[in-house]
Amino acid sequence: MQGRTPRWILHILVMTALLLTGGCAMVGVHHIAQKDYTAQRRSDVLNTRTLSDSTLQSLNVVALSRDECAANFTRCTNTLLYSDGLDNERRLSALAELWLALAMQSERDSPDGSVSDKALNAYLQSARYAYAYLFYTARHPGERAFETRQSQVLAFYNYATQRAVMRFFQMLPTLGTDWSRAPIAGWDLLKPDSDVYLGSGDRIPRELIPAEGLRFSGLRNIYRRDGFGSEFVAIGATPAFSGPWRESNYVPLTAVLEFPGDTLQSVLDTHDVRVYAKNPYLDSSIPLDGQSIPLAGNFTAPYGVWLAQSGFAGESLRALFGRGGLSKPEVWLMQPYDPNRLTVIMLHGLASSPEAWINVVNEVMGDEQLRRTYQVWEVYYPTNVPVAVNLAQIRQALDNTLHHFDPSGTAPASHNIVLIGHSMGGVIARLLVSSSDDKLWSIVTERPGLSTADKQKLRQRLAPYLQFSPMPQVTRAVFLAAPHRGTPVARWKLARWIAGLIRLPLTLLEEGKNITDAMQGKNASSTSVRVPNSIDNLSDSDPFIKAASTLPISPTVHYHTIVGVYKSNAPLTETDDGVVPYASAHLDGADSELAVPSWHNVQDAPQAIIELRRILRLHAAALHCTPPENGEPLACATPSSTSH
Template sequence: MNDEKFNDDRGFRVHTLRENVKDRALRWISRTIALTLLLLASGCAMVGVRHVAQKDYATQRRSDVLSARVLSDSTVQSLNVIALNRDECAANFVRCTNTLLYSDGLDDERRLSALAELWLAFAIQSDRAKQGETISDTALDAYLQSARYAYAYLFFTARRPGERVFETRQSQVLNFYNYATQRAVANFFKLLPKLGTEWDTTSVAGWRLLKPSSDVYLGSGDRIPHDLIPAEGLRFSGLRNSYRRDGFGSEFVAIGATPSNAGPWRESNYVPVTAVLEFPGDTLQSVLDTRDVRVHANNPYLDSTIALDGQTIPLAANFTAPYGVWLAQSGFAQESLRSLFGRGGLTKPEVLLMQPYDPNRLTVIMLHGLASSPEAWINVVNEVMGDEQLRRTYQVWEVYYPTNVPAPVNLMQIRKALDETLHHFDPSGRAVASNHIVLIGHSMGGVIARLLVSSSDDKLWSIIQERPNLTGEQKQKLRQRLAPYFQFEPMPQVTRAVFLAAPHRGTPVAQWKLARWIGGLIRLPLTLLEEGKNIANAAQGKNTEPGTPLRIPNSIDNLSNEDPFIKASSTLPISPNVRYHTIVGVYKSKGPLAESDDGVVPYVSAHLDGADSELSVPSWHDVQETPQAIIELRRILRLHASLLRCLWQDGASELDPGKPACTASQP
């Protein structure tokens, strides 16, 4: 009995001991958990760290509502400071923006930049308009709110834009402003036809739109374009580079009506425009309170800055976009081929101004080659207009002419078109644009360019086959009829020329079977055939009655090294007042340079004695498109401008090729 009791007591004690151990363990665990929770609750949490890849770091710093369709880290952090988050702002946008606007927990820069992004996010979400449609008032109001807060951040906070120039946040806010401006201005533009010209203010989406301020001129003579294309989203194939100027404002291509003038000139009706939204006010609060907005439409060729809030701000610009859109919509490639084979298209030369006429810029005139068009100068013109120094100094004109007619006819008609264009824009001939012109010609255009600066004297009359026994009166009539084609003097306005792959002495390629076959397909204008018939009859002393036109040489015939006109004209002297340069392609080299060619034109035909410079480029015949040729053209244009500055400083009126007015450094 006693043994049984002992065993029972021992079992009870063991059981009790186990229970005690278990209880103590549970209490320890409970205390540990409680202590951990207490530590976490008291803010003594452990901090983890991890490395972020370089690309992820850059993405996180730069991501915003425009680049990634998410709020930027800066805006999210600003919301965190005032106990808000993205979800709360999405659920109650008005409460979120009001809390942000009136909270004392943020300085002006953080508050305004966050508001600019939040309103832009709301605008993008509300903007359901398809291309060409008017956006809703809700979206338009949000874009204007975003632009206004960005405008206030940039100009009405303690620091000026120049003090934040290296800050990512300012770049983001500038992008918010420019994009909001783009959408708002594109929408305003659609309202202009309804408003006409006799208005000062109008109401739009709860805002008072003040009449725009603009110095934009379109070639049609209008100042209101019929189309306005945002340049930001445009990308071009065929153009090697795209030239922009970073700055303030939104970039557009303004397209005017097609000019309907009777002359041979055509001013550019594709022009760059930089739009700026101004919110009137003298203080931060007045800007935030205003519901007025004014559009400034600036011509970036004339304006590189804009004055806002007493500050001079650099203007953004896109100089490539108008040129690219113009070329893309021109249809030059098809038209030039139709013209070559006499199937319609161009019949007379046109002088195309790449920007509205500017009397204070020097003029560069470019002439394309056979079966070509202004598209031959795609990258040349873009590189000239993209170079800031050259853009400030020059304007580019392109001569677009039918390449099926004989060289003497084209020469006469191009000279007439240029003379009429110069006289139209500058009757007195005293403008900077009318003097010290630079001619640049490629291939057949180079041949014509050389003749435009040459003197014919009496050297071309020898190619006219006239009957020996013509009377004096008959010879005089024949010379009068032929004088426009065979009697000419250099253009006095031109003082420099560049010839690229120009067959001054012709090319044997024009005699190849394929070239003769193509030449046989070329049709000349009927009026030219009749003129050829009349000239041929006059040369024989016959009456000039209508009849079956005789075959006269076409443009391919004139490019032959056996052509009488080419042979005679290649010896004509270039004006002593003109400095000239040659650029030749070397595609096939048989040893010495003199034995090379560009696949079409032999070096000996493209070379000219007395040139200021000659550059040979490893290239096929289209040498004008090579980077080396473009760099050389830019060098020549810089040199030309530099010498002219010296000339004008010395008070001289003529540029003596042998004695520069002063020493000019060659860029």
């Protein structure tokens, strides 16, 4: 019939429709924003608390979903472990993330937020699968160096290690010392291997703080080294003073978990786990599976925690005004003593403390070359007493410290020391490398007709303060904003008012009375000469500072100056840093001088810190020093002196 569609055409149309709707799925494509692409690539259980795209794809391959894994975790992990279709890298990395997700959820579910046995087991499972992925698959870690997935798995391992080690640390006190294997959460903890030393003979921390996530106000940079292991701040017991020195009891610790085994299957079967506690200052790598693996480390966190808990700010002001606190100089080691590193000694200024060096020390410890070459000591001293008294006491404290740690005086740490002093600390540092001979006796006023015996008595009293020679161990010094010739600011009304509030120690006042008596002989009056305090000494009219400014620096010492320039529109010779005139801070004969646009606290200026790092590199290069690796001794071609 005309107008009717032939039946065979209808059959073709129906079959075409069926093919289009059922047999051929259409594929679409669209672009996503760069930020969404990056977030998707980096998203994982640590960053977003959701499984990574890589793990979700691995689940898809074995016909699993996120919800199915949440409903039956054991079935999910067993399916991943034993199903075909996945290579070992995809299988193990997915298992590491799934176990980590379970561990984190178990920890969140804990009523007190602690790591329960269930959570600990899951963290160890995660760490073991990550460990197996890294070291027991067909490719070595170096072959995956540019792969995002390896970075994720390394992060899984490091975080799982952190949480497991915190739980192990909590149980250590219950184990005593005579043990080799301890059961916990279905695993056997093997006795840890540690080279961490916390000072004063202590090797067991009293507190362990994860370094991840710590941030510090006042510190410009966080210096750390990427690598294998979880970073901690280990805090030892507060050491008692047996002398003027104190070794640091805040040290970096990097923890590594090892799962013993020679093959992939033996690692997956083991329930033994050993903790390695390594000092990243000594160890830049760790041997695992026949490979040398870069070791992670955080070098800022221990220093930052120490300063945050120190209470220096209030104590230094109390000491300045003689209201308690510090009474004699102390030598603080920023790391436990290392005989194989060169020593840098820093002296702060008036009304200050080791906090003055907060960014300087952090930048030195953060620099890989300098960290491996130097150790930092900071002299903490009361800034209210006269310069001459501090000079004598600081010299004694340093001599005692050096002799305590190196009685024979043969260690690299005892030679080629670098002194760095700021402000009044710079004046003291210069006098530590200067010769007084008899040039300071002219400031002593004695009564006419004093007997020979009384003159001898007077000399004996004053000799510790007026008779000194350079420290032979020091071969380089840096003076920052140091008023070598005093400052007129010390004569201002405000400075005189502050000086009037300062109380000197009773022992110093008694010593002043004894010196007065010796100056006057047998006819001593009851009125003693006023003992000058530190602010008096810093005046440009003070007899001691004027005489001391002429003393020669040892010819074996290289020295450098860094000066602040507060008014940049004037000639350099007429400038100052707001406190110290350039004419007072300048020293003829210096190896270098750098003027930095800065107020008096020039030591904190970035340009000054860069200059200090340059000088320290120069010092090591002049000695032809080779920085040590993994505990090896420092090698210097010139062990005891530098050449001009």
